[in-house]
Amino acid sequence: MTDPIADYLTRLRNAIKASHRIVEIPASNIKKEITKVLFDKGYIQNYKFEENGPQGTIKIALKYNPSTKQNAIVNLKRVSTPGLRKYVKHDSLPRVINGLGIAVISTSKGVMTDKEARVEGVGGEVLCYVY
Secondary structure (H helix, E strand, O other): OOOHHHHHHHHHHHHHHOOOOEEEEEOOHHHHHHHHHHHHOOOEEEEEEEOOOOOOEEEEEEOEOOOOOOEOOOOEEEOOOOOOOOEEOHHHOOOHHHHOOEEEEEEOOEEEEHHHHHHHOOOEEEEEEEO
């Protein structure tokens, strides 16, 4: 697998389209950090890290609106790929849907959203957009 973050986002996207409640994803440190950011911003209901085997898995409970049965995540878009990395400075951090969505940024101070990176004054690699 050349791009594990794209695989992570694709598994989430497929589970949302199939209206699954829980999705299992092979774990890595960057995927765990992205999962924590999604949980903190309210895009997923819950998550659990399981240490089975050499790699472990991440179980993510997806969040749906009870009345409309619509998912909290409308779109997941991978920005920086292994073939074309996308780095930004702290003064040119992207705004997703004019601040309604989030951009997940990998900085020297850890994985955070674009708003947190603006406050911290750090730039980094733009991993994905979520809205």
